[in-house]
Amino acid sequence: MTKSLSLLALLALLPGCAPWDLPGNGYSSLESLTWDPAVLAAADGVYVRLPAAGDLVRVKPDGSFATVNLGGASPDRMVLAPDDETVLAFVSWPVCLDDDPKIVYVDECRNEDLDTDSELAIIRDGAVVHAVDVPAQYNAFAFNEAGSLAVAYLDFSAGVDIDISGVLNLTEAVFVDIASGEAHSVPVGFAPENVLFSADGSKALVLSRSRVAVVSLVGADAWTRTVVYPLTLDVDQQVDPDNAVLISNESGDTDYALVSVSGQAELYVLDLTNESIDIVELDGVPADLIVDPVTNRTLVVYSNRATLDVLEHELFEVESFDLDEPCTRIAGDDGRFVLYNDRGTAHDVYVFDTEAETLDEELAENPVMELRITESAAWAVATMDTESAAGNDVSGFYDQYHGLGLFDLGDTPRDPVALLLEGDPVGFALTTDGTADYALVLMEGVDTLQKIDIAAGTSNEIRLEESPVGIDAMPDGLFVVSHPNPLGLVTFVDATTESMNTAAGFAAVGLLERPALPRRNVEE
Amino acid sequence: MLSLLCALALPAAAATNELSFEVGWLGAPDPAWDLFSNDNALGSVGLRAGFAVHPNVAIIAGWQHAANGATVDVPGAEDETYDEEDYYGGGSSFETALYTDQFSVGSKADVKVFKWLHPYVTAQLVGMRGLARLDDDSGDDENLTQVQRAGLTGGFLAGGGLDFIIKVRGKVAIAPYVELGYGWMAPLALKDLGTVQFSGFAGRTGVGVRF
Amino acid sequence: MRRAAPAPVWMARAPGLLVALALVGCRDSGLSFTDNESSADTGGWGAAPPADTGDDGEAPPEEEDDFLRLAPAATDAYVFIANPARDTVTRVSVPSLAALTAEVGETPSVVATATDYTHAVTLNEGTDDVSIIDAPTMEVRNVGVRPNLNRLALSDDGRWAMAWYDPDVESEDPADGVLSFNEVSVVNLATGTHTPMAVGFNPHAVKWSVDGALAVIVSDASLAIVDLTADVLEPRFIPIEEDALNAPVAEEVELSPDGAFAFVRQFGATELVVVDLVAGAVDRVPIGENPTDMDLSPDGERVAIVSRGAREVWTLAARDPWARPEITPMASPYGSVLFADDGTALLYTNASLLTTYGVWDIASGTVTERSLVKPVASMGVSPTGGSLLVFHTEEDAEDADATSPFFGEFALTLVDLDDFRTNPLVLDAEPTSFATSDDGKWGFFVLDGLKYLEVLNFESLLYDEVPLPSVPVHMGVLPAGNTAWVSQEHDLGRLSFYEPASGSLDTITGFELNSGIEH
Structure with missing residues (x-):
């Protein structure tokens, strides 16, 4: 009897066992990520894909999160429109070709009867406002400046696997009116690689292999291809556009398009008014080009040529400025530009004033990985890579570490400041509180956010819950930091007040859902 | 009801009061269960009590408790590469746990074939409470990513079994038993985590005291 | 011409x-x-x-x-x-x-x-x-x-x-089937009216009268006169040779400024064919032995014919070709004439390796010889007549100095016709194309296979070289x-x-x- 009572007492204690001592006897694995750390920071929250569950959640800065109803579809790719409020998501869902009404779940449908359908979902404020029929293979978007129009096209350079089901037309781009959800397919040429919009929004230029197509966006001939500029007359020759800029006049009309092509030391000048083509010969293959609206000229740099070329927009004559080292990127606007090299081992950073035509050379302690310019245009901040240490001096010491370079873009600049970083920078952003500019830096394996006063060169640590993997800026001045936690963890940081709020566990949403066949219309 | 009808049809009396300790299992075909266990069934332990209301019929009530969990590996964000330090190279993992408590009530109708062998049938209504927990660091009681969701569901259990009666003294007997049948539970909704459903082959085995 | x-x-x-x-x-x-x-x-x-x-x-x-x-x-x-x-x-x-x-x-x-x-x-x-x-x-x-x-x-x-x-011109779309050697097409550019006509055999040039009223279509054996003011265009055929198929080549034809006469210099002929365009009559006037070139003076009043064989320049009045010609002797066997202005003309030859040219003062009838660094290939005078450009042959005269920097090279010489200053230039390749500005100040030429535009300042006699992106x-x-x-x-x-x-x-x-x- 005593033994029975003891046994009963033991059994009665079972429900009260320590709750967080998980049994953990089994083992399982998921085939997909629980959540995609490449989040979209929109004005109404952060949109996060949950690949394992096939869901999309919106996480708000207050830490709450909710699923976005996609009608049973799963998000494959997302992009944020320039209005920072609209999310365009390619979604897909399984379809069972067997009409048997008893088949409800995906695993009940035979593999040979399984197919996939897709659409483009336009999401606003956590809900789908429009669903647009766009081929799922399209993997790239371009937006007009107002953010009211999106162009979906297939970018082969993205290296995606293209699943061909039935017939796939690779020569079309789909123009989507984001407000109305209307879609218009326009034949633009094989393998479109880039889309530009004119300043007045009346036309779009679609750059594809060996041609540039102009698509009208307004008027009676809207959504039609009005002009096609050939980049070669030889059908056997393949000319691939690489980079392009649009040049507008003082009235705001877009007059020209400058197009560089892969592997060719030429710039195609497309006169959009007179519909003619000119080719400007360069002395190298352009690595980057940018338009300066102040002096109405285009700046061109080359990866294998230590020269900055400046082209005026009348006859496109070239004025060259010698550099000590080649530059591959140009950043900036409004008359002041920073030239740097993010591909090699070069250390030079140049500041070019287009009005004064002065070229100031600065030295980055280590090769530049990424460079951004503050909103005030007073500073350029660059993350720097490690390099093979040479020597036992200060330079050799710097070589061993990643760094953050602070470059003064003022009229009387101070010497660049090179800060040493504890770890590999996995993300950085720039912010301002109105009086000072700051750089926010995240480093791999370091669970702090460094807030660096750029002018002072000092830093302040903001401790995070876990080490981060990335940082994104939200429209209202918040920053969202992603952490590599399988159950989902992001931190919303107010860089001004240095306050934080955390959202956790959102990646668990839908993990237990048995995949069902959505949108199934079965005749009973 | 079924057991009651069977009992009314049977001539020999066998029902007694009982208090038993039992181990049970219930089929778990739902793929969501894979995140908690490698088994195909929900194993549990619990108690059962019975009160004879008829020579062949007893009202029984039981409670089964289960705790299952697993470690779930998640692939890395980039293509997996072999890393000596981390076998799964760039991936991560989290732990899961599902605690269930089944409360059943029903009837049991048995017949005395031999003194020591009492076959029976039983039918029970079952209510289940489930608590799911997910945690990426169970050793830290204060980490943020501790997910907990609870839910309720119900179902039934029906089956047949064999009571083996071992007289001890007078009416008191030790009675091991084995019971097999079918159980079905409605999907256990765990809020935004999803659902887990148990159904299929069910069984009980235990030992109790008859008096 | x-x-x-x-x-x-x-x-x-x-x-x-x-x-x-x-x-x-x-x-x-x-x-x-x-x-x-x-x-x-x-x-x-x-x-x-x-x-x-x-x-x-x-x-x-x-x-x-x-x-x-x-x-x-x-x-x-x-x-x-x-x-x-x-x-x-x-x-x-x-x-x-x-x-x-x-x-x-x-x-x-x-x-x-x-x-x-x-x-x-x-x-x-x-x-x-x-x-x-x-x-x-x-x-x-x-x-x-x-x-x-x-x-x-x-x-x-x-x-x-x-x-x-x-x-003599290679067609882009060679003929097949029937081919005519006598047909021309006249198109009114304003109305788009096409008038086809058959003229003399093998027409090779057309001359337009100064007043635009006449077109003279030149064949070796005939001239076809077309009155452009007529409602219906028809050719008025004037034979100048009896044997149309074997007529001597009409190398040059000039019209008098009043459109009254056409002057035809035939290869190998010692007479100038004078065609009265109004009456349709054909006459001949002697012009010395082996005439090789004919030019009208800038004012059109004179017709100058160089008779290389006779070493003479015969000058006829364009309005009265039968008047007594002025005959100017030449010391050297020049074969070409080039008017600089109404008072001066240049005499030269590119048929032999002479390294001299003559400056003909028309009023005085004298020819002054001047030397050049190399023989002449071509000559040209700026529109104002102030400058002379001489393109030389690559080949040198027999008595050329082998040590000269111009020996065996292409060359050109700029000459100021006022004071006859010169600037001879060695060229890296053969000149292939040349033009001058209307104001006579600039001359331009390009060289075979070289990516340059050569610029000549006729006032200073200096040159500039402008790099081109590719071969001109x-x-x-x-x-x-x-x-x-x-x-x-x-x-x-x-x-x-x-x-x-x-x-x-x-x-x-x-x-x-x-x-x-x-x-």
């Missing part, structure tokens, strides 16, 4: 030329003579043939290479380039370099521009028509002409175009200005414009792509 020479040397040397021939309309910008034949001949200038005495022991005929004649031409604001491969004409505007392309008939082989700058005209051998292109608007009208024609000329007043078949093919000067244009080798077309005052070189490349623009 002689008939245009056979295909110049540079054409034979450039098989890899771009598809666009850059055959633009002719405009006699910078000419030193009053020969207003708006020929669509490229005017490419080639080296004079070596001194070849020929079978009869006489010196070969003089080759008057009109390198000062604008080969392709432009209007004052546009340059027109034909592309026979794409059946298009591209118009490049100056100074904006805007390019517009229009479709014309098939295989346009010639493009010419009217001197009033209103039209450009192409001869389309593939469709046997001409395309009349409105220069400002690029609107195109096609007018059918007789089949298999391959030469085109425009009248000076821009009202008429004439096309004919020249067997054709060049010219825009009328009524100093801007030179140079077409260059490029698969998609390249045209450069050079303004000598500012020294700026502006280039447009890829204008052929315009033909591929789709709408």
Whole structure:
């Protein structure tokens, strides 16, 4: 009897066992990520894909999160429109070709009867406002400046696997009116690689292999291809556009398009008014080009040529400025530009004033990985890579570490400041509180956010819950930091007040859902 | 009801009061269960009590408790590469746990074939409470990513079994038993985590005291 | 003036030329003579043939290479380039370099521009028509002409175009079936009216009267006079030789300024054929032994004939050719005459390796000989008559100094005709094209295979060398200005414009792509 009572007492204690001592006897694995750390920071929250569950959640800065109803579809790719409020998501869902009404779940449908359908979902404020029929293979978007129009096209350079089901037309781009959800397919040429919009929004230029197509966006001939500029007359020759800029006049009309092509030391000048083509010969293959609206000229740099070329927009004559080292990127606007090299081992950073035509050379302690310019245009901040240490001096010491370079873009600049970083920078952003500019830096394996006063060169640590993997800026001045936690963890940081709020566990949403066949219309 | 009808049809009396300790299992075909266990069934332990209301019929009530969990590996964000330090190279993992408590009530109708062998049938209504927990660091009681969701569901259990009666003294007997049948539970909704459903082959085995 | 020479040397040397021939309309910008034949001949200038005495022991005929004649031409604001491969004409505007392309008939082989700058005209051998292109608007009208024609000329007043078949010109679309050697097509550019007519055998030139009333179609054995003021155009046939098939070559034809007479210099003849265009009568006047060149004075009042065999220059009055001629003796056997102005002319020869030239003072009748560093290949005088440009042969005279820097080299000499200062220049290659500005201040030329535009300042006698993006093919000067244009080798077309005052070189490349623009 005593033994029975003891046994009963033991059994009665079972429900009260320590709750967080998980049994953990089994083992399982998921085939997909629980959540995609490449989040979209929109004005109404952060949109996060949950690949394992096939869901999309919106996480708000207050830490709450909710699923976005996609009608049973799963998000494959997302992009944020320039209005920072609209999310365009390619979604897909399984379809069972067997009409048997008893088949409800995906695993009940035979593999040979399984197919996939897709659409483009336009999401606003956590809900789908429009669903647009766009081929799922399209993997790239371009937006007009107002953010009211999106162009979906297939970018082969993205290296995606293209699943061909039935017939796939690779020569079309789909123009989507984001407000109305209307879609218009326009034949633009094989393998479109880039889309530009004119300043007045009346036309779009679609750059594809060996041609540039102009698509009208307004008027009676809207959504039609009005002009096609050939980049070669030889059908056997393949000319691939690489980079392009649009040049507008003082009235705001877009007059020209400058197009560089892969592997060719030429710039195609497309006169959009007179519909003619000119080719400007360069002395190298352009690595980057940018338009300066102040002096109405285009700046061109080359990866294998230590020269900055400046082209005026009348006859496109070239004025060259010698550099000590080649530059591959140009950043900036409004008359002041920073030239740097993010591909090699070069250390030079140049500041070019287009009005004064002065070229100031600065030295980055280590090769530049990424460079951004503050909103005030007073500073350029660059993350720097490690390099093979040479020597036992200060330079050799710097070589061993990643760094953050602070470059003064003022009229009387101070010497660049090179800060040493504890770890590999996995993300950085720039912010301002109105009086000072700051750089926010995240480093791999370091669970702090460094807030660096750029002018002072000092830093302040903001401790995070876990080490981060990335940082994104939200429209209202918040920053969202992603952490590599399988159950989902992001931190919303107010860089001004240095306050934080955390959202956790959102990646668990839908993990237990048995995949069902959505949108199934079965005749009973 | 079924057991009651069977009992009314049977001539020999066998029902007694009982208090038993039992181990049970219930089929778990739902793929969501894979995140908690490698088994195909929900194993549990619990108690059962019975009160004879008829020579062949007893009202029984039981409670089964289960705790299952697993470690779930998640692939890395980039293509997996072999890393000596981390076998799964760039991936991560989290732990899961599902605690269930089944409360059943029903009837049991048995017949005395031999003194020591009492076959029976039983039918029970079952209510289940489930608590799911997910945690990426169970050793830290204060980490943020501790997910907990609870839910309720119900179902039934029906089956047949064999009571083996071992007289001890007078009416008191030790009675091991084995019971097999079918159980079905409605999907256990765990809020935004999803659902887990148990159904299929069910069984009980235990030992109790008859008096 | 002689008939245009056979295909110049540079054409034979450039098989890899771009598809666009850059055959633009002719405009006699910078000419030193009053020969207003708006020929669509490229005017490419080639080296004079070596001194070849020929079978009869006489010196070969003089080759008057009109390198000062604008080969392709432009209007004052546009340059027109034909592309026979794409059946298009591209118009490049100056100074904006805007390019517009229009479709014309098939295989346009010639493009010419009217001197009033209103039209450009192409001869389309593939469709046997001409395309009349409105220069400002690029609107195109096609007018059918007789089949298999391959030469085109425009009248000076821009009202008429004439096309004919020249067997010495390689056709872009060779004839098959029936081929006529007597047919010409006359097209009224304003109305688009086509008038075909049969004229003499093998017409090879057309002369337009100064008042624009007459067109004289020149064949070796006849002249066909067309009254352009008539409602219906008909040829008035005037034979000048009895044997039409074996007539001596009518090497040069000039018209008197009043349109009353046509003067025909025939190869090997010692008489000048004088044709009364009004009465239709044909007469002959003696002009000395072996006449090799004929030119009208700038005012048109004199007809000068160089009789190389007699070493004389015979001068006739254009209005009265039967009046007593003035005969000026020459110390050397010159065979060509070039008027600098109404009072001065230059005498030279490119048929032999003479290193002298004569300056003929017409009033006094004296010829002063001056020496040169090398023999003459061609000569040209600036439009103002103030400067002389002498292109030399690569070959040297027998008594040439082998140590001279000019020995064995191409060369040119700039000469100030006021004080006869000279500036001889050694050239790295053979000059292939030349033009001058209308104000007579600038001369431009290009060298075979070299990526340069050579700029000559006639006032200072100095030169500049302007690098070009690629090898030049054709060049010219825009009328009524100093801007030179140079077409260059490029698969998609390249045209450069050079303004000598500012020294700026502006280039447009890829204008052929315009033909591929789709709408």
